[in-house]
Amino acid sequence: MRTRPRRLLLAAVALLTTAASVPAAAAGQPGDRGEHPSPGGLSAVIRYTEYGIPHIVARSYAGLGFGTGWAQAADQVCTLADGFVTVRGERSRYFGAEGTTDLSLSSATGNLSSDLYFRGVREAGTVERLLAQPAPAGPSRQSKELMRGFAAGYNAWLAQHRITDPACRGAAWVRPVTEADVAARSYALAVLGGQGRAVDGITAARPPAAGAPAGRAPDPAGSARAARALLAADTADMGSNAVAFSGATSANGRGLLLGNPHYPWQGGRRFWQSQQTIPGELNVAGGSLLGSATVSIGHNDRVAWSHTVATGVTLNLHQLTLDPADPTVYLVDGRPERMTRRTVTVAVQDGPPVTRTQWWTRYGPVVTSLGASLPLPWTTGTAYAVNDPNAVDLRGADTSLGFSKARSTADLLASLRRTQGLPWVNTVAADADGHTLYTQSQVLPRITDDLAQRCLTPLGRATYPSSGLAVLEGSRGDCALGSDPDAVQPGIFGPARMPTLKDAPYAENSNDSAWLTNADRPLTGYERIFGTVGTARTLRTRGALEDVSAMAARGGLTVRDLQAQQFADRVPAGDLVAADAARACAALPGGTATGGDGNAVDVREACGVLAAWDRTARTTSRGALLFDRLWRRLPVAQLWKVPFSASDPVRTPHTLDTGAPAFTTALADAVSELRAAGIALDAPLGAHQFVVRNGQRIPVHGGTESLGVWNKVEPVWNPAGGGYTEVTTGSSYIQAVGWDGSRCPVARTLLTYSQSSNPLSPHFSDQTRLFSEGKWVTSRFCEKDILSSPRLRVVRVSERR
Structure with a gap:
């Protein structure tokens, strides 16, 4: 990739851009540009502005995919290549069967089980069949052209550059990819909450040996607890906040959108930021999940959107009644059906190949566990098959394309109804x-x-009411899932059944169910599998509803108010209990509390620290770390004096029982822990919650899920290393978007972990430092803003050099 004189490059850009900004009317019109690449091969123009953000311009969908694949490879080649190794089922070949280098594209606990699953998908031709389906059941020609172009762009970058990232420099596993590889990565994300959650159980399933005892059925009560924990873990790994404000609450009558997804900071589920433009066809900016050729979360000149991980359970189980003479035969309405064998062989580094057989039914693969704590034993009489409707869904790119070209929230809803491509x-x-x-x-x-x-x-009957995980009778034909007339595929809900709220003063979600999207306009009437109604909300939801309802009532909102909300770092748990905790601490006889080890601990200093704490998780907050370590030890579900009430769901439960022994024990242990680590009780949070980039500490603000902080971060506690020394997941691609009447949206963005994972890149930690300081990037969406960037760097990329 070579830079050229500015004047010549701007002339090259002019060949692809038709005006100072893409006409609003034209941007929403469909076209056939995806089928006619230029005679010289695919190409695109990439304009880089501050923080390495690329603005990609192309004449066709294939060209746009080409520029996107090229630019992603430039920033994230090692992470992308690692993901392609995963979906090819080749991790064991390169990293060993026992390794777990990056398994972010499924729940597999090791390379071997990951390979057995993804190699099976590859050998069964699953992705190729889905690509061949005509739209809307399969991806459109435009989406396929984007994928084809992405593969070509990625490959061209590899062919024309020497990798400098030490994570994969000179590695044999960094290889060219195909359109099917790019589609397989999308497939992995689609099934992440279904088959992807069951990879270990699918690949470990073995029929019982002849003469084996009948075996015991799973314990219903234990299974219900395990299912709740399994599904609740989704928001610990990937959660989000998002709020939309209507014109009735804003200063100028236009809408406002704040998106704050909480995604992994490392690996294949990172976001990557760009602007994509086909003049006269689409013009969109935002964050894409790595390996995706479309914008996942973003905005154009008329509409902005974000996503939050939903409570809908994307899989179910069918309990199979087996033929007593053959455990690989199951009965449906008394008639036998033989399971299908899928035998898969995986190459292993420094060892012989491993061959395993998977067993598939009309419902899906046989599975012997969901996660580590929910066993589903295959006995002589019973087995379980997992149904995942997203295993035939490659429509997500078309949903995103529809969003990119939308002119209103109504258009977004129409795209969702037309494509039904969002899994979770x-x-x-x-x-x-x-x-x-x-x-x-x-x-x-x-x-x-x-x-x-x-x-x-x-x-x-134990798992469904408590978690939404349904286990259905697989032996009865009348228990088939059936179809809705407006559904794109059989066996799923149609759009008319989806919980939807239009034109509320505010619409907010923080990973709880749809019920309290707006506390004054609760949503009800949906099926249990979508989520609950009338149940306790998380502290993050409660804090968010308090904040956004107050903002809406105040009115006169602007993008600045969204920015202030994002980095207020208020700790709802602290507002609820810190004052009571400080008073209870001060009232302890002799200023001591007994720890879990039975030793008395002097906690007098902690009382003053808790009382003086500002109830925030800012880097300068003193007492935030002490409260965090205390809060993590408290079984708060058992300590509230005032229980949850569905008539007051935002403010209940409340009032911690500080007189309970669990409170004083937790306080003593928290104090002892910090002192043993050499950390002052009143140390500023940022001194002990940080990430290290190129040997330098960068303080991190925000707090863990249970504290209820909007700006969620999940760091790793390492007292020997100084406290919280890395963030595994949390605030990622953040955007605050509004409109001021001009053709350019008012947008502020931030990619918390920065654009590149290469430590040698200038964009390895630049936005991370902005995040640390509570600063933002001003979006350069319109041509005049892009061309006026003081950091503008323009390159033309193509297949042939």
């Missing part, structure tokens, strides 16, 4: 005309409460 997220959006939208438009198994009542097994 809600959508929150606002537009320039002042409209808001929340919708839980997921691809979910069509399990109505009526079907559940008729067809749940005893195990399902």
Whole structure:
């Protein structure tokens, strides 16, 4: 990639851009530009502005994919290549069967199980069949052209550059990719909450040996607890906040959108920021999940959207009744059906190949566990198959394309209804005309409460009410999922059944169910598999609803108010209990509390620290770290004096029982822990919550899930290393978007972990430092803003050099 004289390069840009900004009317019109690449091969123009953000311009969808694949490779080649190794089923070949280098594209606990699953998908031709399906059941020609172009761009970058990132420099596993590889990565993300959650259980499934004892059925109560924990873990790994404000609350009558997804800071589920433009066709800016050729979360000149991980359960189980003479034969309405064998062989580094057989049924693969704590034993009489409707869903790129070209929240909703391509997220959006939208438009198994009542097994009657995980009778044909007339595929809910809220003064989600999207306009009437109604909300949801409802009531909102909300770092748990905790601490006889080891601990200093704490998780906050370590030890679900009430769901439960022994024990242990680590009780949070980039500490603000902080971060506690020394997941691609009447949106963005994972890149930690300081990037969306960037660097990229 070579830079050229500015004047010549701007002339090259002029060949691809038609005006100072893409005409709003034209940007939403469909075209056939995806089928006619230029005679010289695919090409694109990339304009880089501050913080290494690329603005990619191309004449065609294939060209746009080419520029996107090129630019992603330039920033993230090692992470991308690692993901392609995963979806090819080649991790064991390069990293060993026992390794776990990066398994962010499934729940596999090791390379071997990951390879057995993804190699099986590859050998079965699953992705190729989905690519061949005509739209809307399969991806459109435009989406396929984007994928084809992405592969070509990635490959061209590899061919024309020497890798400098030490993570994969000179590695044999960095290889060219195909359109099918790019599609397989999208497939892995689609099934992440379904088959991807069950990879270990799918690849470990073995029929019982002849003469084996009948075996014991899973314990319903234990399985219910395990299912709740399994599904609740989603928001610990990937959560989000998003709020849309209507024109009735803003200063100028236009909408506002704040998106704050909480995604992994390392590995294949990182976001990457760009602007994509085909003149006269689309013009969109935002964050893309790595390996994706479309913008996942973003805005154009008329509408902005974000996603939050939803509570809908994207899989269900079918309990199979087996033929007593053959455990690989199951009965449906008394008639036998033989399971299908899928035998897979995986190459292993420094060892012989490993061959395993997977067993598939009309419902999906046989599975012997979900996660580590929910066993599903395959006995002589019973087995379990997992149904994942997203295993036939490659429509996500078309949903994103529809969003990119939308002119309103109504257009977003129309795209969702037309494509039904989102597997595990809600959508929150606002537009320039002042409209808001929340919708839980997921691809979910069509399990109505009526079907559940008729067809749940005893195990399902324990798991479904508490977690939404349905276990259905697989032996009965009348327990098939059926179809909705407006659904794109059989066995899923149609758009008419999706919880949706339009034009509320605010629409907010923080990973709880749709019920309290707006506390004054609760959503009800949806099936249990979508989520709960009338149940306790998390502290993050409660804190968010307190904040955004107050903002909406105050009115006169601007993008600055969104920015202030993002980095206020208020700790709702602290507001609820810190004052009481400080008073209870001060009242302890002799200023001592007994720790879990039975030793008395002097806690008098802690009392004053808790009392003086400002109830925030800013880097300068003194007492935030002490409260954090205390709070993590408290079994708060058992300590509230005032229980949850569905009539007051935002403010209950409340009032911690500080007189309970668990409180004083937790206080003593927290104090002892910090002192043993050499950390002052009143140390500023940023001195002990940080990331290290190129040998330098960067303080990190925000707090863990249970504290309820909007700006969520999940760091790793390492007292020997100084406290919280790395962030595994948390605030990622953040955007605050509004409109001021001009053709250019008012947008502020931030990619917390920065654009590149290469430690030698100038964009390895530049935005991370902005995040540390609570600063933002001003979006350069319109041509005049891009061309006026003091950091402008323009390159033309192509297949042939």
